Amino acid sequence: MRILILGGDGYLGWATCMYFSRRGHEVHAMDNYLRRRAHAEAGTDSLTPILESLPARARVWREVTGLEIGVTEGDLNDWNMLERVFRDFQPEAIVHYGEMPSAPYSMIDREHAVFTQSNNVLGTLNVLYAMAEFTPEAHLVKLGTMGEYGTPNIDIEEGFITINHNGRSDTLPYPKMPGSFYHLTKAHDSHNIHFACRIWGLRSTDLNQGVVYGIETEETKLDPRLATRFDYDEVFGTALNRFCVEAVIGHPLTAYGKGGQTRGYLNILDTLRCVELSCLNPPELGEYRVFNQFTEQFSIIELARKVQEAGREVGIDVIWHHYDNPRVELEEHYYNAKHTKLLELGLQPHLLSETLIESMFAVIERYKDRVIEDRINPRTRWRAVRERAAT
Amino acid sequence: MRILILGGDGYLGWATCMYFSRRGHEVHAMDNYLRRRAHAEAGTDSLTPILESLPARARVWREVTGLEIGVTEGDLNDWNMLERVFRDFQPEAIVHYGEMPSAPYSMIDREHAVFTQSNNVLGTLNVLYAMAEFTPEAHLVKLGTMGEYGTPNIDIEEGFITINHNGRSDTLPYPKMPGSFYHLTKAHDSHNIHFACRIWGLRSTDLNQGVVYGIETEETKLDPRLATRFDYDEVFGTALNRFCVEAVIGHPLTAYGKGGQTRGYLNILDTLRCVELSCLNPPELGEYRVFNQFTEQFSIIELARKVQEAGREVGIDVIWHHYDNPRVELEEHYYNAKHTKLLELGLQPHLLSETLIESMFAVIERYKDRVIEDRINPRTRWRAVRERAAT
Numbered sequence: 001m002r003i004l005i006l007g008g009d010g011y012l013g014w015a016t017c018m019y020f021s022r023r024g025h026e027v028h029a030m031d032n033y034l035r036r037r038a039h040a041e042a043g044t045d046s047l048t049p050i051l052e053s054l055p056a057r058a059r060v061w062r063e064v065t066g067l068e069i070g071v072t073e074g075d076l077n078d079w080n081m082l083e084r085v086f087r088d089f090q091p092e093a094i095v096h097y098g099e100m101p102s103a104p105y106s107m108i109d110r111e112h113a114v115f116t117q118s119n120n121v122l123g124t125l126n127v128l129y130a131m132a133e134f135t136p137e138a139h140l141v142k143l144g145t146m147g148e149y150g151t152p153n154i155d156i157e158e159g160f161i162t163i164n165h166n167g168r169s170d171t172l173p174y175p176k177m178p179g180s181f182y183h184l185t186k187a188h189d190s191h192n193i194h195f196a197c198r199i200w201g202l203r204s205t206d207l208n209q210g211v212v213y214g215i216e217t218e219e220t221k222l223d224p225r226l227a228t229r230f231d232y233d234e235v236f237g238t239a240l241n242r243f244c245v246e247a248v249i250g251h252p253l254t255a256y257g258k259g260g261q262t263r264g265y266l267n268i269l270d271t272l273r274c275v276e277l278s279c280l281n282p283p284e285l286g287e288y289r290v291f292n293q294f295t296e297q298f299s300i301i302e303l304a305r306k307v308q309e310a311g312r313e314v315g316i317d318v319i320w321h322h323y324d325n326p327r328v329e330l331e332e333h334y335y336n337a338k339h340t341k342l343l344e345l346g347l348q349p350h351l352l353s354e355t356l357i358e359s360m361f362a363v364i365e366r367y368k369d370r371v372i373e374d375r376i377n378p379r380t381r382w383r384a385v386r387e388r389a390a391t
Numbered sequence: 392m393r394i395l396i397l398g399g400d401g402y403l404g405w406a407t408c409m410y411f412s413r414r415g416h417e418v419h420a421m422d423n424y425l426r427r428r429a430h431a432e433a434g435t436d437s438l439t440p441i442l443e444s445l446p447a448r449a450r451v452w453r454e455v456t457g458l459e460i461g462v463t464e465g466d467l468n469d470w471n472m473l474e475r476v477f478r479d480f481q482p483e484a485i486v487h488y489g490e491m492p493s494a495p496y497s498m499i500d501r502e503h504a505v506f507t508q509s510n511n512v513l514g515t516l517n518v519l520y521a522m523a524e525f526t527p528e529a530h531l532v533k534l535g536t537m538g539e540y541g542t543p544n545i546d547i548e549e550g551f552i553t554i555n556h557n558g559r560s561d562t563l564p565y566p567k568m569p570g571s572f573y574h575l576t577k578a579h580d581s582h583n584i585h586f587a588c589r590i591w592g593l594r595s596t597d598l599n600q601g602v603v604y605g606i607e608t609e610e611t612k613l614d615p616r617l618a619t620r621f622d623y624d625e626v627f628g629t630a631l632n633r634f635c636v637e638a639v640i641g642h643p644l645t646a647y648g649k650g651g652q653t654r655g656y657l658n659i660l661d662t663l664r665c666v667e668l669s670c671l672n673p674p675e676l677g678e679y680r681v682f683n684q685f686t687e688q689f690s691i692i693e694l695a696r697k698v699q700e701a702g703r704e705v706g707i708d709v710i711w712h713h714y715d716n717p718r719v720e721l722e723e724h725y726y727n728a729k730h731t732k733l734l735e736l737g738l739q740p741h742l743l744s745e746t747l748i749e750s751m752f753a754v755i756e757r758y759k760d761r762v763i764e765d766r767i768n769p770r771t772r773w774r775a776v777r778e779r780a781a782t
Contacts, residue, residue, distance in 0.1 A: 079501070110470070110520040114513050121512065121579070122505050125572075129501040132776040153561035154554060163545060163554055163566075168725070170544035172566035175554075176582060181516075184586060188512070188579040191567060195575060199719040200777050328590040334559070385523040386591050 001279065002026045004091035006076060006098030006127065008069075009054050010035055012143070012212065012271055013097040015228045018219035019272045020095075020279075021067045028070035028089045029054055034100060034119070035229070035236070044236070044375045046229035047245060047367050048215070060225045076123030086134040093279045094131065096142045098123060099185065103147070103327075104235045104380040106182035113181040120185035121192070128196040139282040140204040141275055142193060144186045146264045146294060146337060148208060150177030151330050156337035159190075159206065159290020174290075179329050180382070190290075197288035204287075205278045210264030210294025212271050213240035214356070215363045233375040239300060240265065242376070243307045244357060247318045248364045249371050253308075254378060257325030259301035260332035264294025264339065267350040277345040292339040295349035310357035326378040392670065393417045395482035397467060397489030397518070399460075400445050401426055403534070403603065403662055404488040406619045409610035410663045411670075412458045419461035419480045420445055425491060425510070426620070426627070435627070435766045437620035438636060438758050439606070451616045467514030477525040484670045485526075487518060487533045490576065494538070494718075495626045495771040497573035504572040511576035512583070519587040530673040531595040532666055533584060535577045537655045537685060537728060539599060541568030542721050547728035550581075550597065550681020565681075570720055571773070581681075588679035595678075596669045601655030601685025603662050604631035605747070606754045624766040630691060631656065633767070634698045635748060638709045639755045640762050644699075645769060648716030650692035651723035655685025655730065658741040668736040683730040686740035701748035717769040 003020050007013040008029025021027045031054055039045055051057045058069040070089065074081040076098050099120040100106065106116035124142070131138055149156045152175070162171045173194065176187040189206075196202050215230050231237045232245035234254070243253045266274075274293045283289050298306075304320055311318035325331065343349075350356070381387065394411050398404040399420025412418045422445055430436055442448045449460040461480065465472040467489050490511040491497065497507035515533070522529055540547045543566070553562045564585065567578040580597075587593050606621050622628045623636035625645070634644050657665075665684045674680045689697075695711055702709035716722065734740075741747070772778065 110517065113520070114516055117516060117583075118509060118513055122509055125505055125508060126501065129504070129776060133780050136777060136780060152563055154556040154559045154563075161554065161556065161566075163552065165545040165552065168545045172543055172545075173568065175552075175563035175566055177564065178582065178586065181583070181586070184579075184582055187582055188575075191569065191575055191578055192508075192572070195569065195572070199773050382590050385520060386527060389524050389527060 002090060002092045003279065004085065004089055004094045005029045006094065006096045007031055009033060010097055011229050011231065012268065014057060015217045015220065015268060016095055016272060016275055017069050018061060018226065019217065021061065021069050022065060022219055028072065028085070030072040030074060030085060030098065032075040038105060042235060042375065044233040044372055045370065047232055047364065047370055048227040048230045050227055050229050051225055060223065064223045064226065076126050077119065079126055082126055082130050086130040091135055091138050093139045093141055094127065095275055096124065096127060096140060100182065102236050103180035103182045106180050107382050108380050109384065116182050117185050121188045124189045125192055128193065128202065131202055132196065132200045136200065136202065137285060139279065140193065140202065141278045142189065142204055142206050144190055144206045144208045145183055146208050146210045146292060147183035148176050148178050148187045148190060149174060150179055151333040151335055152177065153334050158292045158338055158341050159208065179327065194288045197286055201286040203283045203285050205283060206288065206290045207274065207278065207293040208290055209271065210266050211238045211240065212266055212268050214268035215360055217269060217272060232371070234378050234380065240303055243304060244360045245364055245371060246376065247307050247311050247316055248361055248368055249373060251373060251376055252319045252321035253304050254323055254376060255300045255304045255320060256323050256327065256378060258331035259304065260299050261329060262297055262299045262333070262335040264292065264297050264337055265352065266294045269350050270295055270347065273347055274342050277342060277347060281345050291341045292337055293342060294339055296351060297335060297337065306352065306354065307357060310354040310361065313354060314358055314361060316361065323378055326381040328382040393481060393483045394670065395476065395480055395485045396420045397485065397487045398422055400424060401488055402620050402622065403659065405448060406608045406611065406659060407486055407663060407666055408460050409452060409617065410608065412452065412460050413456065413610055419463065419476070419482070421463040421465060421476060421489065423466040429496060433626060433766065435624040435763055436761065438623055438755065438761055439618040439621045441618055441620050442616055451614065455614045455617065467517050468510065470517055473517055473521050477521040482526055482529050484530045484532055485518065485522065486666055487515065487531060489514060491573065493627050494571035494573045497571050498773050499771050500775065507573050508576050512579045515580045516583055519584065519593065522593055523587065523591045527591065527593065528676060530670065531584065531593065532669045533580065533595055533597050535581055535597045535599045536574055537599050537601045537683060538574035539567050539569050539578045539581060540565060541570055542724040542726055543568065544725050549683045549729050549732050550599065570718065585679045588677055592677040594674045594676050596674060597679065597681045598665065598669065598684040599681055600662065601657050602629045602631065603657055603659050605659035606751050608660060608663060623762070625769050625771065631694055634694060635751045636755055636762060637767065638698050638702050638707055639752055639759055640764065642764060642767055643710045643712035644695050645714050645767060646691045646695045646711060647714050647718065647769060649722035650695065651690050652720060653688055653690045653724070653726040655683065655688050655728055656743065657685045660741050661686055661738065664738055665733050668733060668738060672736050682732045683728055684733060685730055687742060688726060688728065697743065697745065698748060701745040701752065704745060705749055705752060707752065714769055717772040719773040
């Protein structure tokens with residue numbers, strides 16, 4: 001299958017490029033290095049050393065495996081470039097990770113909020129037009145987030161919910177209550193994509209993904225130069241990955257607020273398999289479907305305890321301070337999100353085990369001298385603009 | 392009350408400026424003349440002759456009434472200008488019409504879709520930041536659209552719906568199924584505004600407005616130079632207003648498809664009163680509320696028949712052709728939208744009567760030599776990008 005991977009230089013994007021390439025697909029990666037630039041500006045970096053560019057990564061991939069990954073260094077908001085990629089490559093599937101992925105980044109200030117919404121929503125709108133014009137039968141596999149739903153007091157369904165109301169019934173998009181200007185972009189994308197499927201007969205799978213953890217895949221292990229990026233800083237690092245780095249370097253776990261915040265989580269290996277299952281089982285033309293892509297739910301406290309226990313096994317004393325929550329979110333809430341559709345397609349989850357955490361510790365240990373410790377504690381506050389105004 | 396009116400040069404915006412000014416409020420109007428430019432590019436124009444700029448309109452207003460309307464000619468996406476307006480004027484209410492308002496415009500092609508989403512969503516995001524920073528207690532009265540809901544097969548509630556699901560219950564944002572890239576911007580705005588109210592404690596009334604008709608208000612009648620704009624072309628003209636112009640000039644009514652499309656409608660006089668009622672009865676800080684702002688539902692066929700009947704009364708032979716529907720929408724569907732909240736605040740609707748249509752005919756008659764007839768028939772097709780690709 002010809003698979004175009006947007007955001008192919010990222011944590012999941014690069015891992016996905018290698019995964020599909022190794023399984024015999026023709027892969028083309030596109031990226032504008034947005035994340036690398038954001039790190040450079042903030043003085044942060046990936047824990048794992050990664051090669052300097054996508055072409056360099058593709059060269060090493062060819063050297064190690066003999067396989068080709070095509071590369072375009074460019075922006076989804078550069079229409080001429082996007083048009084050329086669609087015309088030339090004629091993708092059958094588009095795996096779309098190509099967005100600014102950080103909630104804290106989007107909440108830094110007005111400029112970052114506007115940039116995030118502009119970059120993500122308009123970039124995806126361009127992708128929809130490129131599909132409609134050049135590859136109307138291709139399948140858009142779009143990475144969304146479980147964060148689109150927020151934390152409603154009823155069960156979270158997969159994208160749609162049947163509502164019985166005043167004696168009538170309809171199945172409608174599940175209501176959205178995203179928790180940051182970043183998460184909002186994913187809800188906006190979902191609405192735009194759903195519309196494009198309705199009016200143009202495009203097809204799309206919207207993967208409402210949970211929080212991903214893990215540092216290695218089968219392909220990254222082939223050669224240290226094939227490592228995918230791994231972020232642990234307050235802006236790009238997500239809960240479990242960040243906790244593991246903190247444990248190894250002896251930094252208190254940065255668990256925010258009361259720690260009752262519950263979310264869906266999954267192993268990076270399951271992300272790869274979920275995206276593969278989506279590509280191999282496309283929806284009908286005109287269909288917009290949503291899969292909730294995670295394997296288990298944990299609260300922040302549960303995650304922190306697991307990291308402590310894994311630490312105990314290997315002789316690491318994991319400490320844990322109280323951090324004021326920089327976000328605005330419920331810290332104790334109901335959470336029960338459905339996630340059966342990918343299981344029905346054949347997903348066999350890698351559940352979170354102490355062994356997995358211990359193996360993450362071991363990899364992090366190798367790179368711990370690279371950790372920039374003063375970029376771990378939370379600094380980006382959701383109420384910043386109000387707090388500044390009040391002083 | 393100090394009221395900032397964004398989009399103060401538009402059909403409703405200018406009428407609202409005069410309405411509030413005359414009722415003793417301190418009014419400041421801001422507009423970037425987006426609509427005037429779009430008309431100039433398309434070779435279309437307002438039926439009513441309007442003065443060349445907001446300052447000119449404000450001068451005549453002062454001459455006629457002795458009242459001041461402040462003016463800023465500028466763009467919501469120009470942060471420096473927006474910041475200055477908020478700092479200097481310190482609005483207590485912000486009435487926000489300042490968006491690209493046309494569904495067909497947003498569907499012309501990729502550039503127009505991207506522009507519409509960029510202009511509307513990012514402009515409103517800037518407004519939210521300006522409020523958070525400079526006027527956190529001000530009240531945002533935001534013009535949305537009934538088109539955010541689409542045509543679900545259950546009753547449409549006002550912004551939120553209580554869902555009973557698997558033995559639990561929650562009141563959540565009503566699911567959105569907008570029908571154009573323009574309508575989608577209003578749904579995106581709603582999600583962004585709701586979030587800003589939750590995290591920053593802002594307050595907002597989101598007016599999901601139906602289709603507005605009417606050509607005169609008490610204030611426009613004070614002097615012909617105070618006319619508000621009136622659009623009838625295929626891009627900016629809406630159903631009833633366009634039909635009235637067509638009737639007067641002997642053009643077939645442009646009713647699309649089967650004509651069963653049912654929507655909410657209201658008189659421009661009721662728009663003014665609804666916005667006033669919203670301003671005079673603000674929500675609590677932190678509250679985001681939604682009012683469905685229309686007074687009656689009609690199908691396209693019902694509207695066309697009303698225009699025909701009014702024509703018969705005054706000796707106009709109204710003809711009516713079948714036009715292929717350029718949009719993608721259901722042409723026969725359930726539609727029952729609630730609209731009680733503004734009535735509870737005291738709205739006394741001006742319902743649609745033959746007399747009203749006849750009075751519109753009379754005003755249109757005065758200006759009928761200005762009609763550009765070849766810009767009335769539908770040319771903007773929702774599937775254009777697919778149709779072009781197929782040829």
